[in-house]
Amino acid sequence: MNKKIRVVIARLGMDAHWRGSIVVARALRDAGMEVIYLGNQMPETIVKTAIDEDADIVGLSTLSGNHMVLAPEVVRVLREKGEDEAKVILGGAIPPDDIPRLKEAGIAEVFGPGTPLKKIIDFESGSI
Numbered sequence: 001m002n003k004k005i006r007v008v009i010a011r012l013g014m015d016a017h018w019r020g021s022i023v024v025a026r027a028l029r030d031a032g033m034e035v036i037y038l039g040n041q042m043p044e045t046i047v048k049t050a051i052d053e054d055a056d057i058v059g060l061s062t063l064s065g066n067h068m069v070l071a072p073e074v075v076r077v078l079r080e081k082g083e084d085e086a087k088v089i090l091g092g093a094i095p096p097d098d099i100p101r102l103k104e105a106g107i108a109e110v111f112g113p114g115t116p117l118k119k120i121i122d123f124e125s126g127s128i
């Protein structure tokens with residue numbers, strides 16, 4: 001029996017832009033994945049949930065400019081807690097110049113505004 005891909009999705013910090021994260025969560029659920037949607041959370045809570053829920057993917061969303069601090073912090077805390085396998089991905093208003101540093105910090109992929117949902121589904125389906 002195929003294991004369902006488990007995805008934890010959260011909006012980073014106080015980011016008020018919920019639409020993108022909800023649209024992505026729905027699309028992944030419709031594609032047959034198990035989605036745990038946390039709303040606004042800080043890195044420690046996102047990591048705790050990812051570990052408790054045995055997530056394959058941690059999907060972060062932010063459009064309010066906090067990505068360079070909070071997204072790498074999620075990766076750092078996740079790895080510090082010994083979770084080496086779960087991939088961390090990021091969506092939202094991310095300036096292209098920031099993407100190389102985010103990837104260096106361990107973010108597996110970045111999906112900006114206008115990304116087709118199929119591209120996100122295909123990336124996640126190929127992740128485990």
Ligand code: B12
Pocket residue numbers: 009014015016017018019020021023024058059060061062063064065089090091092093111112113114115116117120
């Ligand atoms: C609607 C909107 C708002 C609404 C949000 C309500 C809501 N429904 O979510 C309100 C009015 C609340 C708002 C507030 C603010 N906003 Co605003 N907002 C927008 C706007 C016009 C559209 C965002 C949207 O809903 N897009 C539609 C969704 C479907 O697209 P998306 O979120 O980008 O999601 C896609 C990808 O990014 C990605 N994705 C997103 N999340 C995730 C998660 C995962 C896991 C994955 C894989 C992919 C993924 O996939 C999605 C599908 O392609 C954008 C401009 C724009 N065109 O992007 C500005 C924009 C994001 N806002 C901006 C700003 C500055 C603000 C405010 C700071 C303004 C202010 N001074 O108060 C506040 C933020 C307050 C806060 N605490 O966060 C800026 C951000 C600039 C930046 N970060 O560099 C933008 C870009 C406008 C601009 N050009 O200046 N905003």
